Amino acid sequence: MSEPRPFRSFVSPSRYVQGAGAISLLGELIAPLCASPVILADNNVWGFSGDAVTESLRKAGLDEVRISFGGRATDREIASVSSQLTERGADLVVGLGGGSTLDTAKAAGSDAGIPWVTVPTTASTDAPGTGVAVIYTDEGVLDHFRILGRNPALVLVDSQYVANAPVSFLIAGIGDALSTWLEARASGGAGRALVSGFQAPATGLAAAELSWTILRENALQAIADVKEHKVTPALDNVIEANILLSGLGFEAGGLSVAHSVHNGLTVAEQTHGLQHGEKVNIGSIVQLILDGAPDSEINDFISFTTRVGLPTSLTELGLSIQDTETLNAVARRTTLEDEFVHTMPFTVTPQIIVDALTEVETRSRAVREREGLPAPVKYEHRR
Template structure:
């Protein structure tokens, strides 16, 4: 329960989205600093190098880029702090996915400079937030880091997002759908949000808007991405996955769905499963935990299965009869300080295990009755 009676809402300084928006990067960065350092992995840099270089040169900014190695762990963050100092950079610019953004935020904060995010997929809501998710070197969840401010700029080129594999957008829908389920739980329990106080009406309303936009537009948007075209539905879903979900989770609050995601990262079977896929299993589990109306659970399982998201443990690599794995997941999800304790009732590791077990049979039954595909076991590739 919250100690505060104050409500707080936080957001990035500026949000820019649209087809071809990458050409505006230089002029936008020039309003913030003089020596940006691009933090970007090789695969993404091959896609954006020409556009980024042209845009920075047009704005008379230097083109400095250092390779991101893939996982936001303390050593990688420390390496970028040193690189920012070496290049005398005054802005850390992450170009890529959520792990790149979390690394840039942490390194930029430690180096005492500003930071900017340029998402190339709409797979997570990390780009807008003050939050960094830090992992161990073998990609198990380590901790959340909270920074004193949001990025100065978030810039999303929707054509670059449309060119990425559809699985990234699908994962983003899974991450963003949890936003309303969790914000609703937090509003009902009078818990604090990541912004540090009670949620504002604004934060909770944006979480709800994200949900509504996705139910209306997710399936046509995913169809558009499969053809690499930008449509109005895709523009709306990119905004929902990135801005609305980002503002909604941060100023609306997190609850069980993301805590269960963190629990799932504690076991090796789920390595390689995208963040939003695991979050969706967390969302179904949260609905079961809170005793949601069956009609709501059925609608959610049917819709997210049609979107292409997992709704069973099987699909994230876990055997429902593996009691030891379920215990590890549940204990990590209910660790002290986890967001699952923002629910309006006490949640124990045992109740999480029971909910996880229940989700498997229930989702299979709902899918069979709706004529939807049977779950396929995820096999991790090492």
């Protein structure tokens, strides 16, 4: 990795609003920003949110104009949405829904030269508040990241939507957010460059660490609450950690091994049904191993995230330590030249990654056996 530019830099969404029923505030919050907003949402999300969105816009004197999102965040889809925004004279785009919808709204808004607002209906990643969009191929394979250079004008999270969504989304978001402090302390905290090329401010590192603390204290309770579709203080704490703090913590704290391992795992077809945060959790364990963390810390992380319901073994991903061909392919992708794995203070070779992935499997089995947790089995893909 190149040395950071000698300036500290903090980025964030301009505004963040969260709580049960917050969707009713959409019109009021965007009215000062626009005259002709356009909503991007798929039919499923529009089915449970459309009436509330329309009513909220009407109260603020805004018309409801929607583009129906039907696909993936691909270059082709983004170009199509961007030209529709321009044709309709949109001066702001609201992405309403899951990760692909939000990424498409961000990138299309950027291309159309207008601000964007994100309204995530799950807490499954930390992407909604960030200036990064994940672009896929038409086949659904991770293609590249777009650094937009701007963040959303508003992130609006209705906690009731998060509580109504399948719990696997919240669990994946916890996996994504738990990686944030582990990566920030190894990256920005160790003087390495942020995604933006700048240095990490203390604010970014503090956000990352706070996300970690909140999740350790609230994650298990919040998971129980979402299973009953209840919005509670524990759930609101976890939503804030998953979406706001984790996003601030990675953009202004830095990425490292965990997300590079995630990117590596995407080359294994077995993992394609898994969510981002589920794969990231394997990366977090590899991060701890490469950090040289004490046994007790690594094992405690495995124990905690197993209880959360995240994968902590290769077996759960559908991989095995005997499949050296796949593990080598994962390791090669993980260690590509521009990957954040190279924020580590030593040269990370593919063999180091293969060895660490093997250790993940053996450690996870040992921890489970010692703690009376069930042995790992391949995940039912639940996306």
